[in-house]
Amino acid sequence: MIVVASIELMLTRLTKLRVWKGVIGAKVIYDAFKGIGLEPTFSFKVSIPEKLKPELKEGSRMKVTASFWGPEAEEAVSMLVTGLSTLNWAVPVAMKVSEVEIKEPPSGSDEPVATFFLIDHGPTFYRFHGAWVPLPSARRLVLSAFKRISEASEYNMKDEAERIAGKLEVVGGKPKFAKYRIHMGEEVPAFSGIVKYYGVLEEREAELLAWALSYAPYLGLGANPGLGFGDVKRVRFEEAPFETPVRKWVPSGRTSSES
Numbered sequence: 001m002i003v004v005a006s007i008e009l010m011l012t013r014l015t016k017l018r019v020w021k022g023v024i025g026a027k028v029i030y031d032a033f034k035g036i037g038l039e040p041t042f043s044f045k046v047s048i049p050e051k052l053k054p055e056l057k058e059g060s061r062m063k064v065t066a067s068f069w070g071p072e073a074e075e076a077v078s079m080l081v082t083g084l085s086t087l088n089w090a091v092p093v094a095m096k097v098s099e100v101e102i103k104e105p106p107s108g109s110d111e112p113v114a115t116f117f118l119i120d121h122g123p124t125f126y127r128f129h130g131a132w133v134p135l136p137s138a139r140r141l142v143l144s145a146f147k148r149i150s151e152a153s154e155y156n157m158k159d160e161a162e163r164i165a166g167k168l169e170v171v172g173g174k175p176k177f178a179k180y181r182i183h184m185g186e187e188v189p190a191f192s193g194i195v196k197y198y199g200v201l202e203e204r205e206a207e208l209l210a211w212a213l214s215y216a217p218y219l220g221l222g223a224n225p226g227l228g229f230g231d232v233k234r235v236r237f238e239e240a241p242f243e244t245p246v247r248k249w250v251p252s253g254r255t256s257s258e259s
Contacts, residue, residue: 002102002219003077003100004065004066004067004097006097007063007064007066008061009064009090009091009092010059010060010061012058012089015055015056017052017055020123021048022046022048022049022123022180023228025046025066026046028062028064028090029064029080031087035085040076040226042073043069044225045218045219045226045228045231047231048231051063073152100215105155106204106211107204108203108204108208111202111203112203113202113206114245114248114249115198115200115209115249116238117236119141119213119216120233120234121191121230122192123191125189125222125223125224125229126222136175138168141221142168142209144221144230145213146158148215149219152215152219160208163205164201168197175191176191178192182227188224188229217235220232237251
């Protein structure tokens with residue numbers, strides 16, 4: 001189960017943004033829990049606040065969306081409601097809570113199919129034994145997506161994820177690369193933008209991949225989702241735009257033009 005909290009706040013004092021705006025979204029959540037004496041130990045993702053200006057004047061409004069998952073998700077959102085009232089720099093104006101159920105994994109045949117999709121990434125990076133990986137990676141994308149699914153549900157498909165991850169490659173796109181300040185003296189390298197992925201999978205693996213990625217906009221990909229990294233703006237499966245050795249495939253019930 002994924003619980004999504006959409007929050008609107010009104011600032012009660014002038015605030016100047018000296019760090020990446022994803023950090024401001026995280027500050028809402030961390031300050032709210034700090035206000036009731038709690039340190040967040042549950043899994044959550046913060047979306048980048050909408051339409052933030054470099055200088056937020058008193059009385060201006062800010063919208064933040066946070067997704068919580070795992071066995072403590074509902075309790076976390078309940079405590080968040082209380083914590084928001086303790087903020088000393090903003091007051092809550094509105095909050096909407098919704099739930100996203102993770103459906104049963106799909107099935108399919110073992111027929112090989114050509115699988116092509118693109119993802120519009122917000123700033124994203126992966127980690128490798130302590131190192132930053134600020135580059136698109138098909139393998140890390142797949143492992144990250146299935147790891148989050150296992151955290152949010154009863155479905156643990158590590159073996160399937162490993163098989164799928166070994167059959168995909170990055171084949172194009174227009175990624176951008178930049179550094180994002182998360183503290184006054186610390187910057188994080190990350191990529192963003194559209195990345196294209198391609199692989200030849202068994203049909204059941206392709207269906208499973210599409211299923212896992214359908215939850216990526218809520219769960220994010222890569223490292224530090226609690227600071228707004230790993231946002232997924234769009235996932236779109238299409239027919240591969242080149243000749244393939246096997247049948248071109250799109251998810252069941254969709255056409256290649258759907259997003």
